[in-house]
Amino acid sequence: MTEYLVVKFPKPRKVLLNGVPKGNTNELLPLEAGKYTVSLEPPPDFKPPAQDIDLGNTSAEHPQEVVFN
Secondary structure, X not given: OEEEEEEEOOOOOXXXXXXXXXXXXXXXXEEEOEEEEEEEOOOOOOOOOOEXXXXXXXXXXXXXXXXXX
């Protein structure tokens, strides 16, 4: 089943899931359910440096959100 994630950040940036680029910030990302470490590509001008999530029980209308500042 497809799950959905949106990674919020004020600037456009590549989203890294387990160290691999998987899309862009502020866009709906369709993914497999599971555990991910979410981060952003350099420069490291965001906090926190990474967030661990367990992606599940989402929909395109109600994605899981991860916010970086």
